Structure formats: structure tokens, C-alpha cells
Amino acid sequence: MATIRDLARQCGVSVATISRVFNNPEVVNAETRDNVLRVAARIGYQPNESARTLATKKSYMVGLIWDTDHRRPGWRHPFFQEIIIGLKTALSERGYHLLMLATSDDEGSHLRAAKRHNLDGVVFIDNGTQDPALTQLAESDVPCVSLDRPITGPRTTYVISDNAGGARIAVNHLYEQGRRSIATIAGPGRTRPGIERLDGYRDALAALGLPERSHHVVEGDFYLAGGHAAMRRLLELDERPDAVFAAGDEMAIGAIRAITEAGLKVPEDIAVVGFDDIELAALVQPGLTTVAQDKGGFGTAAATALIAMIDTPATGSPPPSVLPTSLVIRGTTSTLPRTSP
Amino acid sequence: MATIRDLARQCGVSVATISRVFNNPEVVNAETRDNVLRVAARIGYQPNESARTLATKKSYMVGLIWDTDHRRPGWRHPFFQEIIIGLKTALSERGYHLLMLATSDDEGSHLRAAKRHNLDGVVFIDNGTQDPALTQLAESDVPCVSLDRPITGPRTTYVISDNAGGARIAVNHLYEQGRRSIATIAGPGRTRPGIERLDGYRDALAALGLPERSHHVVEGDFYLAGGHAAMRRLLELDERPDAVFAAGDEMAIGAIRAITEAGLKVPEDIAVVGFDDIELAALVQPGLTTVAQDKGGFGTAAATALIAMIDTPATGSPPPSVLPTSLVIRGTTSTLPRTSP
DNA sequence: CGCACCTCTGTAACCGGTTTCATGTAACCG
DNA sequence: CGGTTACATGAAACCGGTTACAGAGGTGCG
Structure with missing residues (x-):
């Protein structure tokens, strides 16, 4: 590898000038600059980033x-x-x-x-x-x-x-589809998205004037099995929901599976909305309605x-x-x- | 940030010794070494990697x-x-x-x-x-x-x-399940995995003494839609296969969808094996049998x-x-x- | 005792850049 | 014409490490 001194020698200028050509081109004479660039390209010179970082304290x-x-x-x-x-x-x-x-x-x-x-x-x-x-x-x-x-x-x-906002969108959408008994499968209470999405769900219900029923809130683990188990609990309720907002797509898919296993249909009997928009959401059948994050x-x-x-x-x-x-x-x-x- | 010279001064030794303590500890006197390490820890010294790389030409x-x-x-x-x-x-x-x-x-x-x-x-x-x-x-x-x-x-x-080997495993497995009319949805002929998996499929058929039917080889694109389309072509054949080896999981899932849409059942009417073992493979229902890569x-x-x-x-x-x-x-x-x- | 040898340490050059400061030259101005 | 200014460049210090080489002090041996 050619160094800055090699290049300086070949160009008949000092190393300072070479350095300027690359970092401060406007201060060096156009003719000199062009010549340096030409020779640099010919011999394949390029600055050593370690040396540069050492001198400037900036590593990019x-x-x-x-x-x-x-x-x-x-x-x-x-x-x-x-x-x-x-x-x-x-x-x-x-x-x-x-x-x-x-x-x-x-x-x-x-x-x-x-x-x-x-x-x-x-x-x-x-x-x-x-x-x-x-x-x-x-x-x-x-x-x-x-x-x-x-x-x-x-x-x-x-x-x-915007987890809370996304949850509100989801609930509102279900409401617009005519659903009035909307349950949620929440994320773990110790996680940030878990908390915020649940908050959004509650806000939306309140804003829509729907009552919040405590047994309509079931906690999952963000994974498929958790969603499945949570949905089974919801299905056992006397007051079965007609829609579910799951705080994660995997849980939503688990929930759909539980619904289907119970002999019910999605979305006819129970509509489902997920959260995240993972790849899988578009690939399952029926496709999962979901709140997409801006990945x-x-x-x-x-x-x-x-x-x-x-x-x-x-x-x-x-x-x-x-x-x-x-x-x-x-x-x-x-x-x-x-x-x- | 403390430099090596700061540390040297504080320890009352030269920079060379400091450097040795960190790079060649065995050559320096145990007492000196311990002292250097103690002081280094106290003042929070750590070597500057850029300087080190510059000197040694090794960046790790x-x-x-x-x-x-x-x-x-x-x-x-x-x-x-x-x-x-x-x-x-x-x-x-x-x-x-x-x-x-x-x-x-x-x-x-x-x-x-x-x-x-x-x-x-x-x-x-x-x-x-x-x-x-x-x-x-x-x-x-x-x-x-x-x-x-x-x-x-x-x-x-x-x-x-081992794409070819994986394809052979897949075909052999289908054979062991009693299937004798095994088609394949291949990957694009211009891709390496596409070629090799098709080779493996052919090898396996030959080894098993099964005839290779040209219309049982359909090319897909590794994506869901391609698998779906390819499967539809296979379903139109007079001689409908009783098993399909798809060279990618997404294609396999597309194929399953086509089979289901045609009113047939997986695996009863047609068994399916995929390739890759993407996450989705375990999540669809029924679960997709597939050749797993060692990710x-x-x-x-x-x-x-x-x-x-x-x-x-x-x-x-x-x-x-x-x-x-x-x-x-x-x-x-x-x-x-x-x-x- | 003299010499060889081993162990440990220090001096200083070097890695390849950047940057401060000084300097030479030409242009400009009254 | 002398002095100020702008422009272009070079010399050398510096960034923070590594390492070749030299040297000091101690030990063992003939």
C-alpha cells in the first residue's frame, strides 16, 4: 500500500499538501490538486483509516x-x-x-x-x-x-x-367493522410494548364508549403458544367476544388457531387483529389484519x-x-x- | 482518556514496559507487572485500537x-x-x-x-x-x-x-412414506441452490429406481406465488403425483395452498416436503416437513x-x-x- | 576474578496520517 | 515604491501505540 509520503514524493509536493487535497481541496491550487489526484489514482493511493482516526479522533x-x-x-x-x-x-x-x-x-x-x-x-x-x-x-x-x-x-x-396509537387504530377498526365486544390478548406486563399496547386498547374502548371488561384482557407471551392458550380462555367465557386484538402477530395466529379448533370461523364469528406485521402475517390464510410497524x-x-x-x-x-x-x-x-x- | 504515556509516568516506568505488560506479560517482572495493572485499572487506561492497528497492521x-x-x-x-x-x-x-x-x-x-x-x-x-x-x-x-x-x-x-444431499433426503423420506410418484418444484435454474437441489432430486429417483418424468419437474421462483402456480400445473397432469418436493419452504406453502384449493388433502392425497426450515414452516398447519439448513x-x-x-x-x-x-x-x-x- | 549469559528495562524510531505555524511569492493599494 | 494582504505550500510536531536495539545489573562457571 502506498502511503502519503510515497505519493508526496511522486508528486513533488509535501505530505501536508496531499492531506489538504483530500480533506480541504479548496485551499490547494487547482493544478497541483489535479496532478495529485491523477497520480493518486494511478498508484492506487488511499489513506489509512487507522492513522486518520488516530490523528483526528474521528472514526466514522x-x-x-x-x-x-x-x-x-x-x-x-x-x-x-x-x-x-x-x-x-x-x-x-x-x-x-x-x-x-x-x-x-x-x-x-x-x-x-x-x-x-x-x-x-x-x-x-x-x-x-x-x-x-x-x-x-x-x-x-x-x-x-x-x-x-x-x-x-x-x-x-x-x-x-407508537404502540398505544397502533392499538387504538386496531380497536377502532374492529369497531368500524361492527364489533362491540372486543377482547385483547396483551403482551407481558413487564415489557414496554406490552404495557403501551394495552393502554391504547383501553383508551380506545373508553373513547368509543365501550365498557372495559376485565375478563376480556388476557395476558400472553408474544409467542404462538401463548396466544393459543389465551384465546382458549377467552372462548370459555360466557360472554364470548366477537373480536380480539392481539398485541403481537404470533399471538394472533395462535389465537386464530384456537378459534378454528373450537369450530368457529375467522372473521365471521370472531375477527382478529395483530400487531407488528411480520412476514408470516401476509402468508397465513386468511391473511392477518395487523398494525404494521415502520421497520x-x-x-x-x-x-x-x-x-x-x-x-x-x-x-x-x-x-x-x-x-x-x-x-x-x-x-x-x-x-x-x-x-x- | 489516559494514554500509555500517562500510565507510564504514574507507574514510573517507560512506555515500552507498559506495552509489554499488555502484549507480552511474561517478559516483565511480576512485581512491575502487577503494579502497572493496578494503576491501569485505577486510572481506567485502555489502549487506543487505532494506534495499535496503525503500528501492528492488525485490526482484529x-x-x-x-x-x-x-x-x-x-x-x-x-x-x-x-x-x-x-x-x-x-x-x-x-x-x-x-x-x-x-x-x-x-x-x-x-x-x-x-x-x-x-x-x-x-x-x-x-x-x-x-x-x-x-x-x-x-x-x-x-x-x-x-x-x-x-x-x-x-x-x-x-x-x-449440502443442497443435493438434502434433496435426496427429502425424496427418500417420501419414498419411505410409500409415495412412488414424486414431483418437484425446482428453484430457478440460474441459482446455485436451484440447480443442486434439482440434481439431488434426480439422483435420488435414479437410486430408488423410480422413473424421472419430465413433466414432474416444474420450475418455481422460490416464492409463494411461484410455488402455487407450479403446483397448479402439476395438478392438471393426467398422471398426478402423490408427493411433491419443493426446493424452498415458501414454494412448498404455496403448493399446499394450491392442493387445498383443488379440494385435495395434505398429506393424504399429496405429501409435501420443503427446503430451508424457515420459521413459518413450524407455524403453518399442518406443519411443513422440510429439509433444515444449519443456519x-x-x-x-x-x-x-x-x-x-x-x-x-x-x-x-x-x-x-x-x-x-x-x-x-x-x-x-x-x-x-x-x-x- | 573475568567473562558469558540471562533477565529486565529504557531510548528512540516508526506506523501514516493531520494540523499549526512560518515562509515565499504575487497582487493590490495609496 | 513600501507596505499590507491573500494565496499556496512546506517543515515539523503530534496522535498513541509497538518494537529493535542497547544497556544495566545479577548470576554461574572456569
């Missing part, structure tokens, strides 16, 4: 902290790939790279790892554990963005879906907020991004559009 | 090239998340980090980007395009591992599933091969890893195990 690298947790080996984020695509694309456009840190690094102190590697900022994806290393990071001066989990700090913000938006919003903090050191924490959700209507709430496969 | 970073392609915006890898988990875990254990490079970087020359960043190696995930930048990279002296796509070079190897194995094998090349500069290219596939038997080939939800 953003850390991604995503603990595929030792304690919970199977943990997966439903939209991981979409988030990464969005994040990477938005970062790329601004010239930033994404570094996935080895988790073992520094025994869990992400802050130390960030400093070591001269990271310009960090994004982390919540894995549900209250990792103290994340709090430490958020409280530092390193720009941070958290996905799916509210967290604060001097230079920290977060991106989250790509997570990455984009995170990148935007992060770069704002990085580029203008004066700014503290931008306001959190609350991503809008939208209703995707499919077969489980409407018999009309029978989508062929 | 591996690049991940995964073109979420401008030309094909929707391209996604079915197992992306699992691959990343496996890759990251295996790399972490050896102290390596994963850098996702900005695609715009250097206008597509991944090789240049790798050099700039002093990457120790590179992994790339095939996106189906024959990107010349990948070939250039493979032909360089940078250690490379390609996923899902055979490619060669002086220090390059690849990881791929995590991709990442692990890639990391192992890459680190072998990195650690021993003398070695050229390790042999490619062909990951074994395994059959997961569910409802679409067997009426016995009716899995509850």
Missing part, C-alpha cells in the same frame, strides 16, 4: 450493541434484518460504518469498548434485559440511540413505535438522530422518535378481499 | 459485505439474523469484531475498503448478483469467506449447504475458516465447508404426529 464508525445474550440464547429481534438495512443505508449515505462489537470485549463495558475504538456513536437494540452497561453508556458523553427502549442521558435518545424507519430514525448528535457536538439529546404505525387490512377482519395466494 | 476487524443492493431493493437473506449471530459469536470468541462497511464507500471496490480499514479478513453474503468487486476481492491476498456461493481465490473459501453453522463455519487463514498467513485456502442438512418431519408427510398448536 458507529457501534452496534446487540446482545445475543448468553443467558437467553434464543433471543431474536423480529425486525432485526430490516433495522440493520435501514441503519446501514442511512449511515452509509453519511459515510459512516457500522461496527458490531464482540460482546466479550472488555467484559461487558460497552462504554470502554466505544472509547477504545474511537467510535463516534453507538446504537443499541433492546433485548429486554436491564443491562447496567447500557445505562452506563447512555449516561456517558458518547452519542447513543436506543431502539425499542426509552432511555435517557446527556447525549442519548431513542426510537420506538425500516427504526434504522433510519436512529441513524438520523445519531448523526445529528455527532455532527453538532453542542446539541444534547434530540427528542425521541415515535414511529407511526399503520393498519394493514387483510382477511381476518374482513371477508371482502379474498386475496388469492 | 472482519468486514461484512452484504449488499442490500440498489438494483434489487427488496433483497433479503432468509437466514440473515441467524448467520450474523453465528458469525458474531464465533468471531467474538476469538476477539474479532465485525465491520459492516458502507456500500457507497469507494464506489464498490470492496478490496480498497478492506485495505483502507486494515481489515484482517472479509465475509460476504451472496445476493445473487455477480458483483465483479467480489471477484476482485476474492482474487486478492485478503482472506475471504463467501456464504452461499462458491468462489475461489488464493486465500478464499466458501460455506454452502447458525454458516456463521460459525465462516468464522472458523476465516480465522484459520488470518492466524496462519502461510495457509492458502481451506477447503470449502459443506454444511449437512437434516430432515424435520412434520404434518405434511405424516398424519401421525398432530402437533397441538
Whole structure:
């Protein structure tokens, strides 16, 4: 690899001039500049990023902290790939790279790892554990963005879906379809989306003047089996609901299965709305009506907020991004559009 | 951030000694070493990785090239998340980090980007395009591992599933279930898995002494709609098959839908086997019997091969890893195990 | 005792960039 | 014509590590 001194020699100028050609082209004479660029292209010169980072303290690298947790080996984020695509694309456009840190690094102190590697900022994806290393990071001066989990700090913000709003949309939609006895299969009460979606459900019922019946609220676990079990409990009620809002698509599909097994029909007897819009939602039959999250938006919003903090050191924490959700209507709430496969 | 010179001053030793404490502890006096470590911990010293990389030419970073392609915006890898988990875990254990490079970087020359960043190696995930930048990279002296796509070079190897073997397993399984008229919905002829799985299907038929009927081979597109359409063609045949091997799970599910729509039953009238074992396979009803790929194995094998090349500069290219596939038997080939939800 | 050898440590060059400051030259101005 | 200013460039220090080499002090042996 040619170094800056090699190039300087070949061009008959000093290294300072070479450096200027790449970082401050306007201050160098046009003729000199063109010549440098020509020779650089010929000999295939390119600056060494490590040397550059060492001198400038800027790495153009953003850390991604995503603990595929030792304690919970199977943990997966439903939209991981979409988030990464969005994040990477938005970062790329601004010239930033994404570094996935080895988790073992520094025994869990992400802050130390960030400093070591001269990271310009960090994004982390919540894995549900209250990792103290994340709090430490958020409280530092390193720009941070958290996905799916509210967290604060001097230079920290977060991106989250409008869970309550989405839940309201779902309930309203069921109401518009003529349903008046709307139950919910909630997420676990300890999770953020679980709480917020349940709140939205309650708000919507109240706004519509529908009574909230406590036995119409059953807690699930976000997974298929939990949704199935929860639905069975709902089916045993004297006052059987004519619609169910499930706080997650997998639970919704489990619920549909329970309904079908009971000899009832979806949506004729019971309409179902899910939340998330996972791939599967479009593939099951009938298609699952669901509240879609803006999957790509997570990455984009995170990148935007992060770069704002990085580029203008004066700014503290931008306001959190609350991503809008939208209703995707499919077969489980409407018999009309029978989508062929 | 404390630097090595700060630490040296505080300890009353030279920077060389400090450096030795961290890189070559056995050559420094035990007492001195302990003292340095104690002071280092107290003042929170940690080496600057950029400076270290600059001096040693070793970054402990591996690049991940995964073109979420401008030309094909929707391209996604079915197992992306699992691959990343496996890759990251295996790399972490050896102290390596994963850098996702900005695609715009250097206008597509991944090789240049790798050099700039002093990457120790590179992994790339095939996106189906024959990107010349990948070939250039493979032909360089940078250690490379390609996923899902055979490619060669002086220090390059690849990881791929045993597609043909998996197809044979599938066909044999159908045979054991008493099926004798086994059709296939193949993948596109231009894709590697498409070709290999079809080869495996043919081999298996031959080995079993079953005739191969040309009209029993229909090409799909790996997606649901393609599987559906292909199955309809098979259903129109005079000689209707009693089993179908679909070269991808989504196609298999499309096929099942077509079968059901035609008033036939799975598996009673027609048994179905898929390939991949995507999440959905376990969630549809009846569960899809399918040939599972070793998703995590991709990442692990890639990391192992890459680190072998990195650690021993003398070695050229390790042999490619062909990951074994395994059959997961569910409802679409067997009426016995009716899995509850 | 003299010499070889081993153990431990320090000095200083080096990795490849960036940036401050000084300098030379030409243009401009009254 | 002398002085100010703008422009273009170069010399050298610096970023924070690593490492070749030299040297100091102690030990063992003939």
C-alpha cells in the first residue's frame, strides 16, 4: 500500500499538501490538486483509516450493541434484518460504518469498548434485559440511540413505535367493522410494548364508549403458544367476544388457531387483529389484519438522530422518535378481499 | 482518556514496559507487572485500537459485505439474523469484531475498503448478483469467506449447504412414506441452490429406481406465488403425483395452498416436503416437513475458516465447508404426529 | 576474578496520517 | 515604491501505540 509520503514524493509536493487535497481541496491550487489526484489514482493511493482516526479522533464508525445474550440464547429481534438495512443505508449515505462489537470485549463495558475504538456513536437494540452497561453508556458523553427502549442521558435518545396509537387504530377498526365486544390478548406486563399496547386498547374502548371488561384482557407471551392458550380462555367465557386484538402477530395466529379448533370461523364469528406485521402475517390464510410497524424507519430514525448528535457536538439529546404505525387490512377482519395466494 | 504515556509516568516506568505488560506479560517482572495493572485499572487506561492497528497492521476487524443492493431493493437473506449471530459469536470468541462497511464507500471496490480499514479478513453474503468487486476481492491476498456461493481465490473459501444431499433426503423420506410418484418444484435454474437441489432430486429417483418424468419437474421462483402456480400445473397432469418436493419452504406453502384449493388433502392425497426450515414452516398447519439448513453453522463455519487463514498467513485456502442438512418431519408427510398448536 | 549469559528495562524510531505555524511569492493599494 | 494582504505550500510536531536495539545489573562457571 502506498502511503502519503510515497505519493508526496511522486508528486513533488509535501505530505501536508496531499492531506489538504483530500480533506480541504479548496485551499490547494487547482493544478497541483489535479496532478495529485491523477497520480493518486494511478498508484492506487488511499489513506489509512487507522492513522486518520488516530490523528483526528474521528472514526466514522458507529457501534452496534446487540446482545445475543448468553443467558437467553434464543433471543431474536423480529425486525432485526430490516433495522440493520435501514441503519446501514442511512449511515452509509453519511459515510459512516457500522461496527458490531464482540460482546466479550472488555467484559461487558460497552462504554470502554466505544472509547477504545474511537467510535463516534453507538446504537443499541433492546433485548429486554436491564443491562447496567447500557445505562452506563447512555449516561456517558458518547452519542447513543436506543431502539425499542426509552432511555435517557446527556447525549442519548431513542426510537420506538407508537404502540398505544397502533392499538387504538386496531380497536377502532374492529369497531368500524361492527364489533362491540372486543377482547385483547396483551403482551407481558413487564415489557414496554406490552404495557403501551394495552393502554391504547383501553383508551380506545373508553373513547368509543365501550365498557372495559376485565375478563376480556388476557395476558400472553408474544409467542404462538401463548396466544393459543389465551384465546382458549377467552372462548370459555360466557360472554364470548366477537373480536380480539392481539398485541403481537404470533399471538394472533395462535389465537386464530384456537378459534378454528373450537369450530368457529375467522372473521365471521370472531375477527382478529395483530400487531407488528411480520412476514408470516401476509402468508397465513386468511391473511392477518395487523398494525404494521415502520421497520425500516427504526434504522433510519436512529441513524438520523445519531448523526445529528455527532455532527453538532453542542446539541444534547434530540427528542425521541415515535414511529407511526399503520393498519394493514387483510382477511381476518374482513371477508371482502379474498386475496388469492 | 489516559494514554500509555500517562500510565507510564504514574507507574514510573517507560512506555515500552507498559506495552509489554499488555502484549507480552511474561517478559516483565511480576512485581512491575502487577503494579502497572493496578494503576491501569485505577486510572481506567485502555489502549487506543487505532494506534495499535496503525503500528501492528492488525485490526482484529472482519468486514461484512452484504449488499442490500440498489438494483434489487427488496433483497433479503432468509437466514440473515441467524448467520450474523453465528458469525458474531464465533468471531467474538476469538476477539474479532465485525465491520459492516458502507456500500457507497469507494464506489464498490470492496478490496480498497478492506485495505483502507486494515481489515484482517472479509465475509460476504451472496445476493445473487455477480458483483465483479467480489471477484476482485476474492482474487486478492485478503482472506475471504463467501456464504452461499462458491468462489475461489488464493486465500478464499466458501460455506454452502449440502443442497443435493438434502434433496435426496427429502425424496427418500417420501419414498419411505410409500409415495412412488414424486414431483418437484425446482428453484430457478440460474441459482446455485436451484440447480443442486434439482440434481439431488434426480439422483435420488435414479437410486430408488423410480422413473424421472419430465413433466414432474416444474420450475418455481422460490416464492409463494411461484410455488402455487407450479403446483397448479402439476395438478392438471393426467398422471398426478402423490408427493411433491419443493426446493424452498415458501414454494412448498404455496403448493399446499394450491392442493387445498383443488379440494385435495395434505398429506393424504399429496405429501409435501420443503427446503430451508424457515420459521413459518413450524407455524403453518399442518406443519411443513422440510429439509433444515444449519443456519447458525454458516456463521460459525465462516468464522472458523476465516480465522484459520488470518492466524496462519502461510495457509492458502481451506477447503470449502459443506454444511449437512437434516430432515424435520412434520404434518405434511405424516398424519401421525398432530402437533397441538 | 573475568567473562558469558540471562533477565529486565529504557531510548528512540516508526506506523501514516493531520494540523499549526512560518515562509515565499504575487497582487493590490495609496 | 513600501507596505499590507491573500494565496499556496512546506517543515515539523503530534496522535498513541509497538518494537529493535542497547544497556544495566545479577548470576554461574572456569
